[in-house]
Amino acid sequence: MKPVNQQQIKDINMKRLYASIYSTPGISRAELAKRTKLSKTTVSTLVDELIERRFIQDSGIVESTALGRRPNSLHIRRNSHYIIVFNWYENQIYTHLVDIAGTSVFQDVRIIGKGGSYVSASQESFQEAVSAHCSPDEILGICIVISAMIDEKHKEIYSTTIHLPEMEGTQLFASLKDAFPGYPVDLLNDTACYSYAEKVYGGITEKNFAFINFGNRGIGASLFIDGSMLGKASGSFTQFGHYSVDPDGPLCVCGNHGCLEALFSEPRLKERISEFGEIPSLSSCSQVTFSDLGKAATFRDPVALSMVDEIARELSLALGNLICMVSPSLIILGGKIPDLGEYFLERVRENLKKTGFRRMVDSVQVRYSRLQSDSFLNGAMKYFFDIHYSFTDKNPSGFFIG
Numbered sequence: 001m002k003p004v005n006q007q008q009i010k011d012i013n014m015k016r017l018y019a020s021i022y023s024t025p026g027i028s029r030a031e032l033a034k035r036t037k038l039s040k041t042t043v044s045t046l047v048d049e050l051i052e053r054r055f056i057q058d059s060g061i062v063e064s065t066a067l068g069r070r071p072n073s074l075h076i077r078r079n080s081h082y083i084i085v086f087n088w089y090e091n092q093i094y095t096h097l098v099d100i101a102g103t104s105v106f107q108d109v110r111i112i113g114k115g116g117s118y119v120s121a122s123q124e125s126f127q128e129a130v131s132a133h134c135s136p137d138e139i140l141g142i143c144i145v146i147s148a149m150i151d152e153k154h155k156e157i158y159s160t161t162i163h164l165p166e167m168e169g170t171q172l173f174a175s176l177k178d179a180f181p182g183y184p185v186d187l188l189n190d191t192a193c194y195s196y197a198e199k200v201y202g203g204i205t206e207k208n209f210a211f212i213n214f215g216n217r218g219i220g221a222s223l224f225i226d227g228s229m230l231g232k233a234s235g236s237f238t239q240f241g242h243y244s245v246d247p248d249g250p251l252c253v254c255g256n257h258g259c260l261e262a263l264f265s266e267p268r269l270k271e272r273i274s275e276f277g278e279i280p281s282l283s284s285c286s287q288v289t290f291s292d293l294g295k296a297a298t299f300r301d302p303v304a305l306s307m308v309d310e311i312a313r314e315l316s317l318a319l320g321n322l323i324c325m326v327s328p329s330l331i332i333l334g335g336k337i338p339d340l341g342e343y344f345l346e347r348v349r350e351n352l353k354k355t356g357f358r359r360m361v362d363s364v365q366v367r368y369s370r371l372q373s374d375s376f377l378n379g380a381m382k383y384f385f386d387i388h389y390s391f392t393d394k395n396p397s398g399f400f401i402g
């Protein structure tokens with residue numbers, strides 16, 4: 001989006017300066033001007049404002065015996081601005097106070113009782129727990145992260161892996177808009193937050209990449225084209241988990257057959273084993289995780305190996321088609337699937353050589369995510385800060401979807 005007024009230009013410049021200081025701690029004003037191609041006067045004025053508003057700090061002149069006085073060094077100020085990230089989970093809410101410099105400094109958990117409301121429990125957590133750990137003006141905004149597809153146009157959540165109480169489903173958007181007066185609120189899809197964390201913190205240099213999230217219950221994806229997330233972070237722009245690789249396969253919750261989610265989302269693993277035989281080490285488990293199956297494959301259980309082979313074949317069919325559509329140069333498999341181990345990843349790579357459009361498939365790197373399982377927290381914080389927060393908005397408010 002092109003900036004249309006002075007306030008937007010100022011906001012963009014402040015974000016560029018903040019990002020440069022974040023990535024190069026100790027940078028000087030002169031170096032900032034060089035790097036951002038802003039004038040020295042602009043840099044000086046905006047840096048002064050960032051210092052006054054406690055986003056950054058000036059560590060003073062550094063004396064150096066060999067080179068004389070070195071210019072002042074600038075650093076990000078930690079623990080002075082936060083974003084609250086609520087993670088709505090099945091019957092639970094995890095509340096995190098995330099410093100915009102990237103640290104989760106406080107966590108609170110609330111259980112949603114029978115007939116309880118996610119919105120009310122989030123408000124209680126904010127008022128009773130979080131507010132004791134920072135002052136109201138240190139909070140820049142509020143993110144709600146949910147494993148769901150969120151439809152901005154029709155103002156509804158049309159598919160989610162958690163059970164929202166009936167009334168909350170239809171009135172959710174209206175009640176969320178008023179739940180936190182004085183703060184902007186952003187409703188976000190979990191896979192999108194994970195993928196944004198990959199882009200920012202995962203050292204990704206590729207402009208076109210796909211992130212596939214294998215969650216507790218579902219499979220989702222987020223695509224980056226030309227360096228930007230396709231669509232918004234609402235989970236409604238791709239339905240990779242419902243990509244069918246077998247029209248005669250098992251019935252999926254969406255009504256179609258043979259979707260990836262119906263074939264090998266984690267809750268489906270246990271009942272799928274019988275297709276291949278029996279895995280003695282897992283026969284007494286009530287649930288089978290990717291980690292369980294990965295371990296059995298590591299110990300060369302022949303049935304586990306056949307099952308992993310088949311899942312790799314099914315996933316690579318879908319990936320081959322995804323590659324033909326958008327030609328990413330990198331595909332990251334994240335969430336719980338890295339627990340399946342290196343054998344699975346190798347099989348996916350091998351299978352890809354036989355599927356998809358050769359020239360494109362050959363130049364795609366497929367790897368596991370290297371970030372922690374709670375990377376979505378920083379992803380949500382950073383997404384909100386980059387996309388919705390404005391340094392120049394004096395009365396921030398609003399309700400964003402994605």
Ligand SMILES: [Zn+2]
Nearest residue numbers: 242252254259
């Ligand atoms: Zn489906």
